[in-house]
Amino acid sequence: MLVAATVGLISLSFGIDAIVSGGRRQGVPAFPYFLSGIVGLLGAAGDLRVLRSRAPRGVQRIARHLWRMSFALLIPRCRSSSDR
DSSP, X not given: OHHHHHXXXXXXXXXXXXXXXXXXXXXXXXXXXXXXXXHHHHHHHHHHHHHHSOOOOTHHHHHHHHHHHHHHHHHHHHHHHHTO
């Protein structure tokens, strides 16, 4: 949870840095930084919610797992699409 929150905050700061420096940071536009930052913070918030309540069971557990795995597979797919 702490890693996700830290990565999220760092990504958001990179996005802000990209906007301040003309829309790009080391050749990368600001949008991917904001996207990964927001998703990281949402994941950390979800982890905190799960830690405060009981462990998810059944459909909630499967939905949480599918959300995380689908996003993890989406990242390399988007990256390979932008290389073309």
